[in-house]
Structure formats: C-alpha cells, structure tokens
Amino acid sequence: MSRTRLGRDFFAREPHVVARELLGSILVTGDGSDVVAVRLTETEAYHGATDPASHAYRGRTARNAVMFDEAGHLYLYFVYGMHWCANIVTGPPGEPSAVLLRAGEVIEGLNVARARRPAVHRDSQLASGPARLAAVLGWGDRDRALRAYGGDLCSAPAVAEVFAGERGPAAGAVAVAVGPRVGVAAAKDEPLRFWIEGDPTVSAYRPQVRRNRRP
DNA sequence: CCGCCGATCCTCT
DNA sequence: GAGGATCGGCGGG
Numbered sequence: 429m430s431r432t433r434l435g436r437d438f439f440a441r442e443p444h445v446v447a448r449e450l451l452g453s454i455l456v457t458g459d460g461s462d463v464v465a466v467r468l469t470e471t472e473a474y475h476g477a478t479d480p481a482s483h484a485y486r487g488r489t490a491r492n493a494v495m496f497d498e499a500g501h502l503y504l505y506f507v508y509g510m511h512w513c514a515n516i517v518t519g520p521p522g523e524p525s526a527v528l529l530r531a532g533e534v535i536e537g538l539n540v541a542r543a544r545r546p547a548v549h550r551d552s553q554l555a556s557g558p559a560r561l562a563a564v565l566g567w568g569d570r571d572r573a574l575r576a577y578g579g580d581l582c583s584a585p586a587v588a589e590v591f592a593g594e595r596g597p598a599a600g601a602v603a604v605a606v607g608p609r610v611g612v613a614a615a616k617d618e619p620l621r622f623w624i625e626g627d628p629t630v631s632a633y634r635p636q637v638r639r640n641r642r643p
Numbered sequence: 644c645c646g647c648c649g650a651t652c653c654t655c656t
Numbered sequence: 657g658a659g660g661a662t663c664g665g666c667g668g669g
Contacts, residue, residue, distance in 0.1 A: 472661070474661080481661075482661095486655080489654080489655080490654090491654065491655090505661070506652085506654095507653095507662065508660060508662050508663085509651035509660085510652075510662080510663085511651095513662085515661085528661055530661085557663070558661065558662075559661095559662050559663065610661075610662095611661050611662070613660085634662085638659095639647090
C-alpha cells in the first residue's frame with residue numbers, strides 16, 4: 429500500500445491547524461525489522477514567540493534553534509532530566525511554532541514497540557503520552573536519540589516521515605476533541621490540545637500541579 | 644481508580 | 657539555583 433507523505437506545505441501553517449489535521453496521520457521510523465508506525469491520536473500546538481508555554485517564548489537559544497528553522501523538521505526535546513518528546517516544526521514561516529506529538533496507536537511493529545516499553549501491559553498504553561510515544565519510536569534513551577539525529581538533537585536533518593491516514597478528521601472518519609494542554613504552567617487553559625474522541629490510546633489528562641522539591 | 648511522590652539533569656535566570 | 661511540554665510505582669479508599 430502506498431501512502432501519501434505530508435510535505436513542507438502541510439506543516440508550514442498555523443500550529444493549531446497542523447495539530448488538528450495531524451490526527452489520524454501516520455508517523456514511521458526505522459527500517460527493516462525495526463519499523464514502527466504510529467497513528468497519531470493526540471497533539472498539542474505551541475504558538476511561537478507569543479505563547480508563554482512555548483520553548484521559543486524567550487527568544488532563540490541553542491536549544492530551541494530548530495523551532496526557528498523550516499517547517500516540517502522533527503526534533504526531540506529533553507524534559508525532566510530523563511524523558512524525550514517529539515515535536516514537528518510548523519509555520520507560519522518566520523514564527524518558531526511547533527506541534528508536540530502526545531500520543532498514538534501503534535499500527536506496525538508491535539513487537540518492537542513492546543520491547544521498547546517493557547513495563548506496559550496493554551497495547552493501548554504503548555504510546556499514550558509524549559515520552560512514551562518517543563520511546564516507542566526508538567528515541568526513549570539518550571543513545572538512541574543521539575543516534576537518530578547524528579549527535580545534534582537541536583537540528584533535525586529532514587522533514588518528518590509522516591503520511592496521510594485513512595482514519596483521520598480529514599476523511600470525516602473521527603471526531604476531534606479540543607482542550608487545555610497538559611503539563612504546562614503558562615497559558616494552561618488555552619484550548620490547544622487536540623485528540624481523537626474516544627480513542628483508547630489518548631493519554632490520561634493530568635492537570636499541571638506545582639510541587640515543592642525536597643530540601 | 645485516584646492522588647502523591649521520587650527520579651534525574653540540562654538550560655536559563 | 658530553580659524548575660520543567662513525564663512516567664511509573666506505591667498507598668489508600
């Protein structure tokens with residue numbers, strides 16, 4: 429079966445538009461016996477320099493430089509000292525916007541995915557969260573992530589391998605739900621998180637909580 | 644099922 | 657120094 433690859437034009441639009449239309453599309457990594465394909469079921473939009481929750485809010489740095497680059501680039505962001513999250517740069521051109529890939533359904537390479545997520549009991553939980561999704565795709569630890577990007581995580585080399593899906597909102601096949609983003613303290617009530625209504629692979633909602641650290 | 648908590652480390656203040 | 661775009665384990669109801 430041949431799949432239509434999403435190109436730069438698809439990604440070079442407002443992040444909330446891309447985030448919504450990305451639902452149901454298929455992200456593929458690996459080759460040969462390593463192939464894993466995920467149908468995206470949950471995304472979040474980050475609106476460039478005007479969005480206080482965006483990593484580009486305080487201007488360009490070495491770490492967020494890729495967000496100022498061309499739309500379509502997939503990059504990994506290291507969070508909480510141990511997890512990686514996959515994002516795709518979006519437009520409009522000149523604005524450092526991005527879409528965070530929050531969850532998906534593994535539709536190819538189930539055994540590879542299970543091996544990368546040994547603690548999981550139900551397949552619907554394999555990629556039901558941004559760091560879980562990244563792990564399933566092979567970017568769950570530092571070595572793998574570095575290998576995937578040739579040592580420079582902040583400048584992904586190419587347009588992400590994302591293909592149009594048949595079970596997405598574009599085909600009218602699913603209902604899209606919208607709500608607040610997860611895990612962000614700033615602008616936390618903005619409805620910029622999109623997911624496929626009723627899909628079991630969507631992550632459980634965890635409202636942002638501020639916690640005291642140990643003394 | 645729900646809520647709390649520790650782990651872990653890099654970046655920017 | 658502080659504080660994350662998180663996850664999984666544990667304890668209680």
